[in-house]
Amino acid sequence: xxxxxxxxxxxxxxxxxxxxxxxxxxxxEFGLTxxxxxxxxxxxxxxxxxxxxxxxxTLISPPSLVGVVDRLTRSGLADRRRSDTDRRHxxxxxxxxxxxxxxxxxxxxxxxxxxxRGSVDTKTWNALIAGLEQISSIDEEAEEKTASRQVINE
Amino acid sequence: xxxxxxxxxxxxxxxxxxxxxxxxxxxxEFGLTxxxxxxxxxxxxxxxxxxxxxxxxTLISPPSLVGVVDRLTRSGLADRRRSDTDRRHxxxxxxxxxxxxxxxxxxxxxxxxxxxRGSVDTKTWNALIAGLEQISSIDEEAEEKTASRQVINE
DNA sequence: TGTTAATAGTTAATATATTAACTAAAGTGA
DNA sequence: TCACTTTAGTTAATATATTAACTATTAACA
Numbered sequence: 001x002x003x004x005x006x007x008x009x010x011x012x013x014x015x016x017x018x019x020x021x022x023x024x025x026x027x028x029e030f031g032l033t034x035x036x037x038x039x040x041x042x043x044x045x046x047x048x049x050x051x052x053x054x055x056x057x058t059l060i061s062p063p064s065l066v067g068v069v070d071r072l073t074r075s076g077l078a079d080r081r082r083s084d085t086d087r088r089h090x091x092x093x094x095x096x097x098x099x100x101x102x103x104x105x106x107x108x109x110x111x112x113x114x115x116x117r118g119s120v121d122t123k124t125w126n127a128l129i130a131g132l133e134q135i136s137s138i139d140e141e142a143e144e145k146t147a148s149r150q151v152i153n154e
Numbered sequence: 155x156x157x158x159x160x161x162x163x164x165x166x167x168x169x170x171x172x173x174x175x176x177x178x179x180x181x182x183e184f185g186l187t188x189x190x191x192x193x194x195x196x197x198x199x200x201x202x203x204x205x206x207x208x209x210x211x212t213l214i215s216p217p218s219l220v221g222v223v224d225r226l227t228r229s230g231l232a233d234r235r236r237s238d239t240d241r242r243h244x245x246x247x248x249x250x251x252x253x254x255x256x257x258x259x260x261x262x263x264x265x266x267x268x269x270x271r272g273s274v275d276t277k278t279w280n281a282l283i284a285g286l287e288q289i290s291s292i293d294e295e296a297e298e299k300t301a302s303r304q305v306i307n308e
Numbered sequence: 309t310g311t312t313a314a315t316a317g318t319t320a321a322t323a324t325a326t327t328a329a330c331t332a333a334a335g336t337g338a
Numbered sequence: 339t340c341a342c343t344t345t346a347g348t349t350a351a352t353a354t355a356t357t358a359a360c361t362a363t364t365a366a367c368a
Binding site: 221 | 353356362
Binding site: 034035063067068071086 | 327
């Protein structure tokens with residue numbers, strides 16, 4: 001069983017299981033889910049962003065992102081805007097309330113992240129990130145059409 | 155944004171997104187989901203296994219595992235057995251049909267895994283696995299009560 | 309031994325993930 | 339300009355994930 005237990009996918013899931021609870025704990029204190037946090041995290045750095053680009057940056061598939069944005073909208077933290085030049089496009093942006101959350105949540109999350117980072121020696125950490133980088137880009141050729149998708153900005 | 159995009163959690167998710175599709179493709183050819191595969195993968199090596207241990211080995215939480223085992227049961231691939239000594243315990247085991255799947259699916263999955271493994275140099279791969287191992291065991295102290303949970307075998 | 313605390317699995321409620329199908333809006337070329 | 343193809347976002351159907359109850363059984367102990 002050792003073999004299966006130590007396979008790359010299982011190690012990745014195990015690592016996420018070990019790392020994420022501390023962050024989710026913080027998110028929940030602000031009534032946010034992990035995905036909602038990811039969306040806000042991106043919105044805080046873009047006046048507005050194309051729906052598809054938001055999906056790419058948050059690693060949330062479009063079908064899932066629809067619901068996440070819906071719930072953020074209901075909570076009054078984000079909103080949608082239809083593009084005027086191409087009505088197929090949708091832009092998402094944080095509301096004042098959503099933007100205001102940044103100063104509350106980010107310090108907590110950044111601190112937790114720093115603690116996590118500090119619990120591992122730099123050499124191991126860098127090797128880990130480099131390895132993840134390399135494997136996640138293996139299929140980059142196949143993904144290139146996605147990457148080359150036009151970036152909308154109006 | 156680079157910082158967020160390259161954070162450990164995002165790198166872990168990105169890597170899973172890059173690695174899992176090839177396996178899910180195979181699973182789907184046999185009408186299996188990723189979680190169902192994980193359960194079968196464990197059942198193939200245990201005549202029967204305690205529900206909780208199955209949850210630990212597959213990294214599927216008990217509430218989720220209930221549904222996975224339900225569906226495997228409906229498909230005729232697995233089944234439940236109540237413990238006679240302690241009727242709170244449940245054992246899960248693969249049916250003949252479920253066991254027969256191993257010779258069909260595993261070769262395909264093992265081959266795909268070997269290809270994945272072969273696409274990265276050994277040094278990088280080992281460093282990656284070691285890093286994941288280290289980080290996933292950071293909270294091992296807190297998890298120890300879980301690890302020490304009694305292993306049932308009747 | 310009756311009562312209370314602890315366990316194992318399950319159910320509930322809500323949010324996501326994944327794949328396929330659909331709708332509206334552009335883009336294309338005859 | 340009309341039929342055909344693409345594209346962007348959304349909906350649908352089904353399977354999971356996550357946290358908080360709940361139920362059936364045991365274990366503990368006065």
